[in-house]
Amino acid sequence: xxxxxxxxxxxxxxxxxxxTIHIDEDGNISQSRLHIVEFRGFERFVQxxxxxxxxxxxxxxxxxxxxxxxxxxxxxxxxxxxxxxxDGLTPTGEKMRRLMHYGQMFQSHxxxxxxxxxxxxxxxxxxxxxxxxxxxVAKKYPDLAVQGVMMRKYGQEIIKATxxxxxxxxxxxxxxxxxxxTQEEKDSFINGADPLNIEKMISWAQDSxxxxxxxxxxxxxxxxxxxxxxxxxLSLVRKDGALDLYHGVLRAVDSEGNKILHxxxxxxxxxxxxxxxxxxxxxxxxxLTEYGKKExxxxxxxxxxxxxxxxxxxxxxxxxxxxYKAYTNGxxxxxxxxMHWARLIELxxxxxxxxxxxxxxxxxxxxxxxxxxxxxxxVGLIEAPRGTLFHHYxxxxxxxxxxxxxxxxxxxxxxxxxxxxxxxxxDVMTGQSKITxxxxxxxxxxxxxxxxxxxxxxxxxxxxxxxLILVDKDNNIIDRKRK
Amino acid sequence: MSxxxxxxxDGKACTTEKGTNLVKAAKENGVYIPILCHLEGIxxxxxxxxxxxxxxxxxxxxxxxxxxxxxxxxxxTPEIQELRKIIVETLFVSGNHFCPACEKSGNxxxxxxxxxxxxxxxxxxxxxxxxxxxxxxxxxxxxxxRCVLCKRCVRSVKSKDGRSIFAVKGRGHxxxxxxxxxxxxxxxxxxxxxxxxxxxVGSILKKxxxxxxxxxxxxxxxxxxxxxxxxxxx
Ligand code: SF4
Ligand code: FES
Numbered sequence: 249x250x251x252x253x254x255x256x257x258x259x260x261x262x263x264x265x266x267x268t269i270h271i272d273e274d275g276n277i278s279q280s281r282l283h284i285v286e287f288r289g290f291e292r293f294v295q296x297x298x299x300x301x302x303x304x305x306x307x308x309x310x311x312x313x314x315x316x317x318x319x320x321x322x323x324x325x326x327x328x329x330x331x332x333x334x335d336g337l338t339p340t341g342e343k344m345r346r347l348m349h350y351g352q353m354f355q356s357h358x359x360x361x362x363x364x365x366x367x368x369x370x371x372x373x374x375x376x377x378x379x380x381x382x383x384x385v386a387k388k389y390p391d392l393a394v395q396g397v398m399m400r401k402y403g404q405e406i407i408k409a410t411x412x413x414x415x416x417x418x419x420x421x422x423x424x425x426x427x428x429x430t431q432e433e434k435d436s437f438i439n440g441a442d443p444l445n446i447e448k449m450i451s452w453a454q455d456s457x458x459x460x461x462x463x464x465x466x467x468x469x470x471x472x473x474x475x476x477x478x479x480x481x482l483s484l485v486r487k488d489g490a491l492d493l494y495h496g497v498l499r500a501v502d503s504e505g506n507k508i509l510h511x512x513x514x515x516x517x518x519x520x521x522x523x524x525x526x527x528x529x530x531x532x533x534x535x536l537t538e539y540g541k542k543e544x545x546x547x548x549x550x551x552x553x554x555x556x557x558x559x560x561x562x563x564x565x566x567x568x569x570x571x572y573k574a575y576t577n578g579x580x581x582x583x584x585x586x587m588h589w590a591r592l593i594e595l596x597x598x599x600x601x602x603x604x605x606x607x608x609x610x611x612x613x614x615x616x617x618x619x620x621x622x623x624x625x626x627v628g629l630i631e632a633p634r635g636t637l638f639h640h641y642x643x644x645x646x647x648x649x650x651x652x653x654x655x656x657x658x659x660x661x662x663x664x665x666x667x668x669x670x671x672x673x674x675d676v677m678t679g680q681s682k683i684t685x686x687x688x689x690x691x692x693x694x695x696x697x698x699x700x701x702x703x704x705x706x707x708x709x710x711x712x713x714x715x716l717i718l719v720d721k722d723n724n725i726i727d728r729k730r731k
Numbered sequence: 732m733s734x735x736x737x738x739x740x741d742g743k744a745c746t747t748e749k750g751t752n753l754v755k756a757a758k759e760n761g762v763y764i765p766i767l768c769h770l771e772g773i774x775x776x777x778x779x780x781x782x783x784x785x786x787x788x789x790x791x792x793x794x795x796x797x798x799x800x801x802x803x804x805x806x807x808t809p810e811i812q813e814l815r816k817i818i819v820e821t822l823f824v825s826g827n828h829f830c831p832a833c834e835k836s837g838n839x840x841x842x843x844x845x846x847x848x849x850x851x852x853x854x855x856x857x858x859x860x861x862x863x864x865x866x867x868x869x870x871x872x873x874x875x876x877r878c879v880l881c882k883r884c885v886r887s888v889k890s891k892d893g894r895s896i897f898a899v900k901g902r903g904h905x906x907x908x909x910x911x912x913x914x915x916x917x918x919x920x921x922x923x924x925x926x927x928x929x930x931x932v933g934s935i936l937k938k939x940x941x942x943x944x945x946x947x948x949x950x951x952x953x954x955x956x957x958x959x960x961x962x963x964x965x
Binding site: 296298300301303304305308329411412413416417418419421422426427646647648 | 831832834864866867872936938939940941942943944945946947948
């Protein structure tokens, strides 16, 4: 009998994922699909709006990483106002934006690790759901929970000082930034009362990496084999191959580390990347045009970034990077759960970058904005916490946005998340007729490794309300479980 | 010397020169009477009615009234405050005001009045009427979704030879603000900036400059509208 199992999170928040697992007569998994049922339509509602509104308007796509959208849109508009990309901005404009971005990276990675992932690691994937959440972590490991909260707070304060507000600020404007950092803000970030100062943040970030390495050494089988599959990897890298989360050229490598996209200018992304529409998901499936739909899909995010870059330009993170790379003999890392390791190395790198930037005098003085000859079209890319984010705008002669195209990180990871779900379903569900809490959570854990935006709606308290429906080939419900 | 007259606002003894407009006279005495359609220096229109006060027991619009000797004025009473709140709410539901992404946020008088009168959720149904934007001018982006039809622009913005650059087209519910593109294009950047500042809301936007004032340094970020008047020591 052919069966279909549906894992559907029933959340109070709109926009969530639903997983369907198709089982054939022999109990084998024939197919699994992650359906993204959210549809936000931002590309349409910005049409007709004045172009300078885009960074403020479009960031409302997300309450978790609005800064990424804010900056990607601003970068696209830099091109439109004739400021160019990257070094076209004034030093103040560029560095204030970088500070904003690394602050965002720091808080987002901290949130993801401490709030969303640590419960799974500390209590086990099939641990008691009643305690496998951030409240459980706070009770059993209070120091760790406090660290998570404080690191997030520190990053949020950086965002506020650069963007004006912790969420949905206005700092980045076409061609630059609208404010300097004040002496007071700088002092508080460098020498703030314990623990809210940069030295503490760096040392806590280092502790987090150590925590994960320790966990890894005790749980090698799980971390190395859970949802592991080969893929291509794509991200921005600095021109010299360094990890750069704010700006760079577009590079992709295959699962063996061969370069398949050679450090190209992202203004031309349409020459290299295409998107496939499938009728069962609102979310498109991007792929590298040259390699086609089947072979051309890629992963983005921390795992991909540490696979594409050659080195990390800050000392502590570089040291960790070397150890991380050595684990796979310098080859690309294709283990989904190593995403957490990579993410924490980036957390450390972000803290080091924040320190470097805070000590830069350009943040406190200098011209804020540059402009040049107006262009009709511009593309802005940034490495958001969850991966490469594309914003593309075209304007008409009256300064109105005529066309917008966004490829968000979660969309870039659409195929990989489906692959991860498929691998896990095959591992834990093949030949099973009963679904356990552990199985349901295993699927969730695989998705969560990619930190998709929908995670905010589903695991904030570790209690992802799930409905699991078992359907036979004639669509009769033969079993139903809810938690 | 001009004649000084005496009057009271909410029991406070005030003085001013004879013939002074009530909004201005109140300001001189450290009392804030809210305005929206009125702009000091131009002929009052009395159209928005946010400046409603009770004079000798009768409702009157302050912006169209000159103070007379011995006037007894009520400005802050529960009844009047409620009336003002209703007016603000009505303006919000009859336009499409999405403050979060509007560049006038923090500098917008309507938004500031919303805060001042503690509008939480409007009690009236939103009209969500479709309004056209006009982006064809070189200088301005006119977003009629946000226009409160105060006509400040119509009354105050003139070309060098005294012609109106803005005009109202249509009547009643259908009324919209139109702009003479040719005349508008002759304005200098500074003049265009003044025009943007004349508009109490985000309906007239000067092109190519958005979100220049950082959050925290916008007009109403640190103090509510009117408090600059109320804190004057008289
Ligand atoms: S455009 Fe502005 S100033 Fe003119 S009527 Fe509308 S709200 Fe008033
Ligand atoms: S301000 Fe007096 S009626 Fe509008």
